[in-house]
Amino acid sequence: MHEELENFERNHVWDLVEPPPNCRPIGTKWVFKNKRGEDGMVVRNKARLVAHGFCQKEGIDYEETFAPVARLEAIRILLAFAASKGFKLQQMDVKSAFLNGFIEEEVYVRQPSGFESARFPDRVYKLRKTLYGLKQAPRAWYARLKSFLLKSRFVMGSVDKTLFLLSRGGDTLIVQIYVDDIIFGGSSHALVSSFAEQMSREFEISLMGELQFFLGLQIKQGFEGIFVHQAKYTRDILKKFNMGDSKPMTTPMSTNTALDADEDGEAVDQKEFRGMIGSLLYLTATRPNIQFSVCLCARCQASPRTSHRQAVKRIFRLQIEGVDNALIKGEIESQWTGLIALLV
Numbered sequence: 001m002h003e004e005l006e007n008f009e010r011n012h013v014w015d016l017v018e019p020p021p022n023c024r025p026i027g028t029k030w031v032f033k034n035k036r037g038e039d040g041m042v043v044r045n046k047a048r049l050v051a052h053g054f055c056q057k058e059g060i061d062y063e064e065t066f067a068p069v070a071r072l073e074a075i076r077i078l079l080a081f082a083a084s085k086g087f088k089l090q091q092m093d094v095k096s097a098f099l100n101g102f103i104e105e106e107v108y109v110r111q112p113s114g115f116e117s118a119r120f121p122d123r124v125y126k127l128r129k130t131l132y133g134l135k136q137a138p139r140a141w142y143a144r145l146k147s148f149l150l151k152s153r154f155v156m157g158s159v160d161k162t163l164f165l166l167s168r169g170g171d172t173l174i175v176q177i178y179v180d181d182i183i184f185g186g187s188s189h190a191l192v193s194s195f196a197e198q199m200s201r202e203f204e205i206s207l208m209g210e211l212q213f214f215l216g217l218q219i220k221q222g223f224e225g226i227f228v229h230q231a232k233y234t235r236d237i238l239k240k241f242n243m244g245d246s247k248p249m250t251t252p253m254s255t256n257t258a259l260d261a262d263e264d265g266e267a268v269d270q271k272e273f274r275g276m277i278g279s280l281l282y283l284t285a286t287r288p289n290i291q292f293s294v295c296l297c298a299r300c301q302a303s304p305r306t307s308h309r310q311a312v313k314r315i316f317r318l319q320i321e322g323v324d325n326a327l328i329k330g331e332i333e334s335q336w337t338g339l340i341a342l343l344v
């Protein structure tokens with residue numbers, strides 16, 4: 001907690017002031033989290049001071065809130081582009097990113113519990129920059145980072161507003177941002193190092209080296225190309241739904257399976273069923289062979305029955321045998337799988 005408040009001081013986030021007339025300060029809360037690495041081990045304990053954004057009033061405490069975020073498809077395209085160009089992708093993390101975003105509105109927050117000023121216990125903090133929890137915080141951080149990149153002569157993507165390109169002397173540097181996580185790589189080691197140095201001068205960052213783990217995707221970069229898998233995520237969802245000890249299957253669904261409304265079947269927990277579908281949909285990022293089956297089962301989310309859950313469990317059982325094995329599929333097969341899923 002002391003480290004978090006020291007970040008506030010370094011970033012000049014707020015000023016302790018007398019509350020103005022009709023001041024309606026926003027409360028704060030401490031949130032604690034264990035940050036885990038690729039292997040699931042705790043790598044850091046974090047304490048975050050979060051504002052009660054739910055108390056904000058539109059038009060008074062904030063105006064616009066939208067900030068673009070990279071889609072998973074954009075990350076996959078970036079990986080494919082890097083593999084084709086032979087780029088070695090790196091990763092960095094901006095520490096306390098939202099504390100860097102400038103706030104336009106006049107917002108006051110109460111002093112955090114346990115850290116009130118002994119001399120001025122009745123004063124409030126007037127924000128210069130955003131806090132985590134404020135509705136405009138993601139937008140303010142994105143605006144700050146975008147402004148910095150554009151001033152550094154990057155060109156923003158015309159379609160993907162989280163993608164930035166820099167061309168210099170025949171060399172290319174590509175940067176993809178996902179809130180406070182940044183993927184970058186280029187054709188010149190000097191250009192890549194220069195960008196990392198620029199970022200470290202502007203923000204407090206953690207250089208995480210070669211890209212290995214991002215949004216649940218485990219990434220292996222080698223001379224043969226870039227391989228992406230979700231072994232850790234697969235083990236996690238098998239454990240979550242108690243499927244780890246089930247009998248493995250070799251196909252995602254039976255050729256005799258006909259999923260219909262099954263109105264006479266026994267109803268199952270809708271929330272659990274939807275959770276299973278959502279987990280499998282994210283797994284299709286690296287396992288397109290299950291896309292058709294998952295999309296077919298997803299049609300039954302409104303009124304799931306026992307037969308529908310059994311079909312979903314079969315897809316889970318397919319993952320058991322190959323959880324630690326790389327799944328390599330031809331480009332043509334993947335394209336047909338996606339096309340069929342769109343047509344059904």
